[in-house]
Amino acid sequence: MSKRNKSLTVGLLSAVFIYCLLGFLVLPGIALHVVNSQLEQRVSVPTRLDSLEFNPFSLELSLGELEIGQPGNPVLSFQRLYANLEITSLWRGALELESLTIERAWVAATLQESGELNLSRLLNRPEGAQQLADEEAATPFPVRIAHLKLVESRLYFQDLQPTNAVQARLERINMEIRQFSTLPGERSELLVSAEGPSNSQLQVQGSMGMLPLSSAGTLSIDGLPLSPFWPYVRDQIDLALQDGVLSTRFDYQMDLAQDLSVNLDKASATLSAFDITSPQGDSLARLSHLHIDDASLDLAARSIRVGTVRSRQLEAWISRAENGKVNWQAILPAAQDNSQPEQQAAWQIRLPDVQLREYRVNLTDRQPDSPLDLTLSSLELDLTGFDSATSAPFGLSVKTQINEEGFLSAKGQASLEPISLDLQVAAQNLALAQAQTYLDPFVRIDIRDGKLNTTAHVQLEALDPLALHVDAKADITDLHIVDSLENRDLVRWESLSLDGIVYRDNSLSVEQAQLLKPYARIIINQDLSTNIGNLVIEQPVDDNQTDQAPMAIRIGAVGIEKGSLNFADFSLQPNVALTVEELTGRIGTLDNQNTDPAELNLSGQVDRYAPVQVQGTLTPFDPLNSLDVQASFKDIELTTLSPYARKFAGYRIRKGRLDLDLHYQINAGNLEADNQVLLRDLQLGERVDSPNAVDLPIRLAVALLKDGKGNINITLPVQGDLSNPDFDIMPVIWQSLGNLLSRAATAPFRFIANLFGGDDADLSHVLFAPGAAALDAQARKQLDTLASALNDRPALRLEVEGMSSPAEDGLLVAQQRLDRELNRRWKKAVDQGQAEPSATQSGVPQEAIAGLLGGIYQERTKKEVPAEWSELDAQARNERMRNAILETWQGSEALLRRLAQERNESIKAYLVDNAGLSAQRVQLLDVGVEAVADNGEVPTTLHLSAE
Missing domain, CATH: 3.30.1330.60 (OmpA-like domain)
Incomplete structure (x- = not known):
């Protein structure tokens, strides 16, 4: 190798060595020092970054152990941040990363009472920094990240604004975003999962865009307890949550391009084990299960649609206190009086299919003197086709059991605008004694028994003025009403059947009424008052009460079978007691708007053995105007009438029987009467002093009038003006009879x-x-x-x-x-209620x-x-x-x-x-x-x- 090549090689190796030295060691160390120094200056709380590593060849950056906050109690931290920078960032005008991974991040976010987030205080911002931050937020730094991940992270959230702070933790947060971008028009794929309170699960899968901010996808929550977030509700509605778990899933679309636009679709939710009480711990509602499905929401259009609602086993408690306030009324927020209410379209709510099953409502009314407890059990409600934005009717069906014995149901259609109802109503075995509490202020009676059974077609067309039409039939069975003053039977019957009941326009008509085994007790007291009159409690006069036309009442016919009547007159000494039994027959049309007379046909027995027959006509609502009645009495024991004989004849009756054939006619208050009297085996007793007795030889008259069979047959005509207050028919009859009966053979x-x-x-x-x-x-x-x-x-x-x-x-x-x-x-x-009965002894x-x-x-x-x-x-x-x-x-x-x-x-x-x-x-x-x-x-x- 030449000297030149050796020098070049040494130079290249030296450059690479220096590059490596700078990239792997020097620059990371300097950068770590600079970062910690800058963090110390710019962050308002203690901050420490443990390590910084950089690979100058692969452009990989790794930060380790960042903690922002007090040692051991950081506000923000992560165990490792890994970034892989793309070299293309140098010429594409955006920061591009192949991947960005944050491992084991921790965020402790607290929303202060002032509404300020604690994270916003971490940075020491110099003057003008807020305006610069706002400008940067308006135009975010261009970034592209091919693969962004948040691994095994945690979030602690605390909101101090509610009266009771809200605290919640998200654990095991894993988020993956593919093709994350802050550039306009570019979208990213999003996948998030987390573990919430009580091992609840949160998952989000969808897409998002940063410019404009938008997101679409699917969100699901499974097993989320409501208690951590209930303080938000508690500040609006004073309810205490005992339990409650929510699970939900829905597709969503959110867009902040202009106004906030939120759409939910294919939503379902399940609420279970929901239990709320009053602040004092009184139970208010306890729900086992509520599930909604196929729901959607359009925030911009203010529209909610819930495809199906299924709920079961709700128990609610509703009570009215002595002051008239309902427990729920005291809990719910009062309506605010806004002098200039905001003009905003009402929400449209659509409920195509609602089914509520196994509901139970406990009603308590403590306002009356005698509190009332009423339980609606096995309550079922079905609602179909409900739409709050239209006047189209929706289907309605309700069934319930009242106090575990009576049944009530209603089925039909209803509408809200205008309010109307078209229902088929049925009641079975409803206890009339439940109305006792509300009758007590008006009458002194006790309803011991009585059941109502009815079927009715109810049509309500308007509330003001009331437009109500009812077609019905009803049976009242086993009625037993007691005079609460004397604690004695007043009225009772085995059954009352009412057919063809029609109510419309302040008019009530009944095609036919049938009474089976009715009984009534009528007493004349010593002061001539009656037991009926003494039962009515006088009411204070209402000066503001307006005159109202009386209701028109028409009863087509009244049938009576096996009736009985007890009559007593305590104004006489000794007292008179009379019993009418087996009273059977028919009374014709009773109409308070018509003066046509009603037919009368009755038969019975006096004191068990004496038959009686009554026939004729009368105007029931004005009997002194028109009356034509014939009555026949057979085999009446004369000893029953002894008190009258003592008063008007001056003798008591020792024995005898009486047959009477009476014919009474009244025309415009004038009486014309024929009394055919047959006395059989009459015997008078001792004479008694009476200021009303006729001064005639009664015993002699009796002896003279008796025929060979020992009978007395006489006719007693009576005339008079009933409008004259001095006219009294009984003294006239008894004085005439006393003149004829003067003795009795013994x-x-x-x-x-x-x-x-x-x-x-x-x-x-x-x-x-x-x-x-x-x-x-x-x-x-x-x-x-x-x-x-x-x-x-x-x-x-x-x-x-x-x-x-x-x-x-x-x-x-x-x-x-x-x-x-x-x-x-x-x-x-x-x-x-003035004493408690003994549990260990009777009497x-x-x-x-x-x-x-x-x-x-x-x-x-x-x-x-x-x-x-x-x-x-x-x-x-x-x-x-x-x-x-x-x-x-x-x-x-x-x-x-x-x-x-x-x-x-x-x-x-x-x-x-x-x-x-x-x-x-x-x-x-x-x-x-x-x-x-x-x-x-x-x-x-x-x-x-x-x-």
């Missing part, structure tokens, strides 16, 4: 000891244990023997004269009366007796409990009060008569129901209260007479 009864079978037993008396009305074995044996004898002799008739004895029965009936009063008052207190608890006795003592004696009794022990004090109360009842004629009447009824019921004796052959006489005891037992006398 026939003594003599039992034949051996009337049947040669038995020598004395059958003239039935003996009762003191205070009892039940028949013992000996009495039943006597009655069996007597019935056998009477069945063989049809001409004989049995008369029963119930008796009681003050000496033998007085104390016992008083004790029974006291026990009934204690039980009644205790039950009333329990029913009204009145021992600890409640003293208080109840005190109330009864004051009521019966009209005195306060003597103060000196308070020094006695509880048992002695109770005994003193009990004895004092018993003294007030021990001689009560009413109680003794009641016992005697029960003995009467026991004997007749046994003879008719058990011994097979005809009811027409057993007559009950008026009772007595002066029986003489027989070996400690009280006798009831039996009388025998012939037809």
Whole structure:
């Protein structure tokens, strides 16, 4: 080799050596020093770069262990940055890299309460640097990176702006971008994956462009817990999140070329184990599963479409407090009053297919005096074709179970603009007692039972003014309403069927109503008030209430089958009690807008055995205008009417039966009546003083008017002006009757000891244990023997004269009366919520007796409990009060008569129901209260007479 070539070779090798020395060692060292120096000057927190390596031949750069922030707690760091520079960068006008890889990066981003990001404070910016940065951001440095990767990195995000800070971590962040470019019009391929809180997974796959900033692709999140991000919601809605997991996937398009444009398509999301409570920990909603699919969103067009919604097992709690506020109302933000609201198009929401299943809503209303709890279970909702931007109707279907027994469903169509409904509604087994809470302020009744079943076609066309049309039929079964003042039955029936119900334009019509086994109780009190009137609670006058036309009501016909009525008149002494049973028939059209009379055809029985027939016409809403009614009563026990006879005739009725044929006509308030009266086997009792009695020889008149069969057949015409307040029909009738009935023939009864079978037993008396009305074995044996004898002799008739004895029965009936009063008052207190029933014993608890006795003592004696009794022990004090109360009842004629009447009824019921004796052959006489005891037992006398 020549000397020249050797020199050239040595020069080249030296140059290469120097190039290598500079590239591999000197320049990286200098660069590392310069970088650390610049970082120290330009970064506001401690910063350190551990190593810098450069390959001058392959143009590969590697940075190792960068930390920005406090040692051990950096804000920004990475383990290694690797870059491979393309030599083409020298002539293409852009920084081009074959690859750029950042390994194990760490970012701790904190959004301060002021809204400033902590990363923005890392650099020490000289004056004018912000304007330069903004200009650079507007026109980014031209860069192309063929393969950009972020490997196994982490992000910690903290937002201090909400009331409770938001903290979230992303782990195992891997990002790969192919053909990354900041040049206009060039796009990159993007692939991102990360692990979020609770091992949730985040994936993004798509493309992006930097100028203008845009991106399109698919994003998916799997198993993301909502709790880390709930403070954002909590500041808007005061709800506490207990649990909740979200998974979602959607295609997206985002473009910032002009305004923000975001479009989501093929979106699906699943929310599970969602549980929210009030801030105080009260449960509000708990959702098992919610899934939406085929959803899309167009932010610019303000449009949302959710193709399908499927949800199940939601349980919600809704309550209204005493002040009328609903729990959700207090939680949700109040509507803001913007004086100049922004003119912006409303969002269009489309829901083609929604299905909600196994929902449960717990409703509680604490505003009424008696709180109401209502549960809607097995709630199902189907919604089809919903579009908030159109007036086209959408399909609606709802089903639910109410309080685990009643069912309610509705199916049809609805629309929002204008609001309208067209639904088929069905209700089954709805408990009417659920309405009790809202009736309490108006009436004093207790709904003990009653079920509503109905099917209806409901059409709502407008709300203001209300345009509602309902076609329905309904059944109300097993109704039981109790007078809460007396705790006695008021109204009940087995079923009420309403067919052809039509409501429209403040008009209600019912084609037909059918009542099965209805019952009503009507009482006239001592002050002439009625039990019905006493139940109505007077309401305060509303001065702002406007006059409104009364609803037009029309009922085509009312059918009654096997009805009953209890009537009592306590204004008379003794009281009158009357029962109508087996009431069956039909009432014609009832119309408050029409004066045409309604047909009336009813039949029944008075006091179980006396048939009654009523026929005719009347105007039900104005009976004094027009009435033409014929009524026929057969075999009425005259002893039932004894109080009226005492008042108007001056005698009590000892026995007898009554047939009445009545014909009443009213025309414009004028009464024309014919009363055909047939009295059979009438016997008057003793005379009584009555200021209303006619001053005529009643007993003589009865004797004269009786025919050969012992009957009295008379006609009593009545006329009068019903509009005259001094006209009273009952005194007129009873005075006329009293003039004609002047006496009753009495026939003594003599039992034949051996009337049947040669038995020598004395059958003239039935003996009762003191205070009892039940028949013992000996009495039943006597009655069996007597019935056998009477069945063989049809001409004989049995008369029963119930008796009681003050000496033998007085104390016992008083004790029974006291026990009934204690039980009644205790039950009333329990029913009204003033006392709690005992779980270990029935009847009145021992600890409640003293208080109840005190109330009864004051009521019966009209005195306060003597103060000196308070020094006695509880048992002695109770005994003193009990004895004092018993003294007030021990001689009560009413109680003794009641016992005697029960003995009467026991004997007749046994003879008719058990011994097979005809009811027409057993007559009950008026009772007595002066029986003489027989070996400690009280006798009831039996009388025998012939037809």
